Amino acid sequence: MTQGLSSPERIKRRVQFQAVYEHGQRMHARFMTLFVLANNLPHMRLGVAASRKLGDAVRRNRAKRLVREVFRRNKTMPGFDVVVVPRPELLDADISSLEADYRNALRRRSRPRAGPSVERTRA
Numbered sequence: 001m002t003q004g005l006s007s008p009e010r011i012k013r014r015v016q017f018q019a020v021y022e023h024g025q026r027m028h029a030r031f032m033t034l035f036v037l038a039n040n041l042p043h044m045r046l047g048v049a050a051s052r053k054l055g056d057a058v059r060r061n062r063a064k065r066l067v068r069e070v071f072r073r074n075k076t077m078p079g080f081d082v083v084v085v086p087r088p089e090l091l092d093a094d095i096s097s098l099e100a101d102y103r104n105a106l107r108r109r110s111r112p113r114a115g116p117s118v119e120r121t122r123a
Helices: 014-023 057-073 088-092 095-110
Strands: 025-028 032-038 045-048 080-086
Touching: 014 032, 014 045, 014 080, 025 095, 032 095, 045 057, 057 080, 057 088, 057 095, 080 088
Parallel strands: 045 080
Antiparallel strands: 025 032, 032 080
């Protein structure tokens, strides 16, 4: 039995990525930026957007493998789509630091926002 991500656990199409970018909540972390959006499914889905800014194909593929492993070990929020944009620092970090960074970012997502809610009106 493989421990990889199954097909239903992956975000594959551009339209799915765009929906998460446009309607999801963005969270910045030390090693990655996460976009999170509710998906009304019984499981989490992952998409990884490793751009050429990260480096050559070897570096981009390594970053994607690391992110998939972190996701596989930390499926804590069923019913959400997560798109991860890795930063170059991710490639030099150990897996435990990446997991802690990922969990902290998701924890910030699930925490209610602090402060009073004030509606702004245009004058």
